[in-house]
Amino acid sequence: MIWPAAESSSPALVGLGRRALRALGPLAITLAVGAGVLGLSGRNPLTIYALYLVQAVGGWSRLASTLAAATPLVLTGVGTSIGFRAGFFNVGLEGAVYVGALATAWAGTVWGQLPAPVLPALALLLGAAAGTAWLVVPALLRSLLAIDEVVTTLMLNYVGIALTTYLVLYHFLYKTIGNAQTPPIATSAQLAPLVPGTSLTAAAGLAFAILIGYGLFLRRTRLGAEVRTVGDNPRFAAAMGFSARRAAILTMLVGGALGGLAGGIVVLGVTYNFTAGFSTAPGYGYSGVAVAVLGRGSWVGLGLAALFFGALASAGGVIQLFGNVPIALTQILQGTLMIFAGIRLVQLRRRRRHPATGGETDSGGDGSWR
Amino acid sequence: MEVILTSGLLATTPILLAALGGAINRQAGIVNIGLDGMMLAGAFVAVLVDWHTHQPAVACAAALAAGALVGWLFALPITRLGANEIVAGLGLAVFMPGLFGYILPIFFNQASTLEPSGIPGIPILRIPGLASIPGLGPVFFAQDPITYFSWLAIPLTWLLLSRTVLGLRLRAAGHNPQVALAAGLPLAGLRELSTLIAGLLAGLGGAQLALVSVQLFNKDMTAGRGFIALAAFYFGRARPLMTAVAAVVFGIADAVSIRLTTAGLPDQIPEMLPYLAVVAALVVVAVRRRLAGANAAGTATVTS
Numbered sequence: 001m002i003w004p005a006a007e008s009s010s011p012a013l014v015g016l017g018r019r020a021l022r023a024l025g026p027l028a029i030t031l032a033v034g035a036g037v038l039g040l041s042g043r044n045p046l047t048i049y050a051l052y053l054v055q056a057v058g059g060w061s062r063l064a065s066t067l068a069a070a071t072p073l074v075l076t077g078v079g080t081s082i083g084f085r086a087g088f089f090n091v092g093l094e095g096a097v098y099v100g101a102l103a104t105a106w107a108g109t110v111w112g113q114l115p116a117p118v119l120p121a122l123a124l125l126l127g128a129a130a131g132t133a134w135l136v137v138p139a140l141l142r143s144l145l146a147i148d149e150v151v152t153t154l155m156l157n158y159v160g161i162a163l164t165t166y167l168v169l170y171h172f173l174y175k176t177i178g179n180a181q182t183p184p185i186a187t188s189a190q191l192a193p194l195v196p197g198t199s200l201t202a203a204a205g206l207a208f209a210i211l212i213g214y215g216l217f218l219r220r221t222r223l224g225a226e227v228r229t230v231g232d233n234p235r236f237a238a239a240m241g242f243s244a245r246r247a248a249i250l251t252m253l254v255g256g257a258l259g260g261l262a263g264g265i266v267v268l269g270v271t272y273n274f275t276a277g278f279s280t281a282p283g284y285g286y287s288g289v290a291v292a293v294l295g296r297g298s299w300v301g302l303g304l305a306a307l308f309f310g311a312l313a314s315a316g317g318v319i320q321l322f323g324n325v326p327i328a329l330t331q332i333l334q335g336t337l338m339i340f341a342g343i344r345l346v347q348l349r350r351r352r353r354h355p356a357t358g359g360e361t362d363s364g365g366d367g368s369w370r
Numbered sequence: 371m372e373v374i375l376t377s378g379l380l381a382t383t384p385i386l387l388a389a390l391g392g393a394i395n396r397q398a399g400i401v402n403i404g405l406d407g408m409m410l411a412g413a414f415v416a417v418l419v420d421w422h423t424h425q426p427a428v429a430c431a432a433a434l435a436a437g438a439l440v441g442w443l444f445a446l447p448i449t450r451l452g453a454n455e456i457v458a459g460l461g462l463a464v465f466m467p468g469l470f471g472y473i474l475p476i477f478f479n480q481a482s483t484l485e486p487s488g489i490p491g492i493p494i495l496r497i498p499g500l501a502s503i504p505g506l507g508p509v510f511f512a513q514d515p516i517t518y519f520s521w522l523a524i525p526l527t528w529l530l531l532s533r534t535v536l537g538l539r540l541r542a543a544g545h546n547p548q549v550a551l552a553a554g555l556p557l558a559g560l561r562e563l564s565t566l567i568a569g570l571l572a573g574l575g576g577a578q579l580a581l582v583s584v585q586l587f588n589k590d591m592t593a594g595r596g597f598i599a600l601a602a603f604y605f606g607r608a609r610p611l612m613t614a615v616a617a618v619v620f621g622i623a624d625a626v627s628i629r630l631t632t633a634g635l636p637d638q639i640p641e642m643l644p645y646l647a648v649v650a651a652l653v654v655v656a657v658r659r660r661l662a663g664a665n666a667a668g669t670a671t672v673t674s
Contacts, residue, residue, distance in 0.1 A: 041476045145656040155645040166638035282464040293457050328471030335465025342454035
């Protein structure tokens with residue numbers, strides 16, 4: 001699985017230190033790969049990295065941009081991570097982001113008469129609901145038929161992207177522009193920027209509140225303990241009468257809701273419409289998977305990983321203007337970070353995957369590896 | 371119909387090659403989501419080498435090597451450092467277009483497309499006699515050499531997996547790692563080799579994409595074909611024949627969707643087909659297994 005089981009039971013301080021070390025490995029490799037690419041193309045890596053740093057955290061407005069870019073990633077990171085904690089590899093948030101964003105954009109346009117605080121709230125709720133609905137099928141297939149959720153959620157992402165593109169082009173098209181996008185949402189649906197010139201909105205507060213809520217849920221609630229036990233020790237969970245089925249459905253649907261919410265927040269606070277394929281590479285949902293893997297399940301780790309990804313995205317957007325490097329450098333860094341996100345430089349005992357929900361985790365053969 | 375079949379088979383080739391590679395990879399224990407990136411590497415190197423040598427055959431060899439190299443490098447973090455194959459595969463799909471998006475402006479002064487003028491393409495090879503059979507002849511026997519090879523690769527893959535010692539070892543690495551380890555097999559090495567083979571085939575698919583109908587490279591030219599290949603080997607449960615059947619069906623759907631686009635009709639519906647087909651296939655298999663289990667045991671085999 002993603003994180004070794006031993007981690008959650010090790011003493012807090014040792015665990016934290018170890019986790020920090022593990023997270024630094026992928027970062028160091030990413031920076032090294034980036035430096036190699038820059039060096040080979042005749043750029044000074046230190047100069048470029050310094051530029052990234054300045055553009056990511058140099059001054060209030062750049063900090064606000066980083067925070068804004070991290071906001072949807074906090075949500076998709078938490079949404080993916082909660083599945084990981086229960087032992088389910090839900091990579092379906094990308095699809096949920098798309099359907100959630102379209103639903104939110106629809107509500108923000110059609111319910112335009114509603115006043116300011118009500119409309120965004122309702123539109124986001126609808127987005128979250130759409131995201132939840134999007135993952136009902138894989139959640140049920142996982143819990144009832146033990147069908148590998150990695151495959152179904154991954155496949156449905158491509159369906160979601162194509163489906164929303166179709167819906168925009170043939171049903172919700174903003175004909176005045178001609179691009180594959182919906183009409184702009186009503187002004188009363190827009191989330192106002194907290195720092196002028198950036199996309200930092202109240203949504204950031206909501207996202208970080210949800211992040212803290214995630215930490216509290218896992219540590220302080222009975223249901224959270226149940227979810228963790230199902231993930232860490234399926235046999236013990238079964239003996240305690242904890243339902244792996246319930247954990248599967250709960251965590252995957254919460255993941256869908258958070259994916260939908262992330263998509264909705266981007267629509268109400270950044271793009272003000274739904275544009276086909278708006279979640280460009282690596283994609284909010286897929287970035288969330290990387291954030292969840294890098295964050296190693298803890299809410300602090302998730303927050304830091306989302307901020308780092310957000311910093312890369314916000315600084316990467318302007319690096320071309322100042323650094324004489326192609327914007328694609330950011331994609332190289334993001335891709336490398338994803339490739340190495342889960343590495344364990346210190347090998348630990350590998351955990352077998354989840355026998356409690358049925359044996360079939362594998363669609364190509366009969367193996368039980370992942 | 372004839373036109374759709376011909377263009378469908380042409381569109382099938384990169385998907386089929388990558389899917390067979392993915393199936394071998396899968397049998398050896400790695401789900402390869404990075405096929406698209408390996409295909410892209412093959413396409414780029416094919417155009418680059420063809421440009422400088424004017425030898426399409428050399429270009430194909432270089433594309434094979436490039437795909438294999440990317441495949442092998444991609445396997446290392448997974449087999450040696452415990453990286454998660456799913457996230458790593460998604461990462462490679464971000465990394466490779468990023469890499470070419472970086473290289474093209476710096477070294478070739480192009481934003482996203484490399485189109486050297488007057489480079490030779492891979493020629494269509496009409497099989498004498500057979501190609502003039504009315505109806506089917508032009509469809510099946512007037513294709514490019516890589517397409518012929520991709521058909522040959524179906525029985526070859528089956529032979530490799532089912533009838534060779536290497537195939538047995540690869541499958542052991544995937545299906546029964548504990549036994550493979552106990553038997554002293556190099557688990558990581560076998561998985562790396564299988565990923566290298568997947569990269570090799572995907573890279574060749576990239577060469578076909580870049581040098582048959584067009585002679586150019588674009589950093590987005592694979593357009594998700596590696597993911598359709600993923601759907602194909604999932605649908606075929608990593609068995610060569612079923613994987614190939616799925617690849618052909620999805621390839622024809624791909625050709626149809628391109629025609630729909632030009633006709634101004636929604637191409638998103640056939641686009642969804644491969645992915646929905648995989649989910650449907652998994653449900654059928656799971657339900658069947660459950661029914662078989664219920665019959666065998668006399669009771670439902672519901673766990674948890």
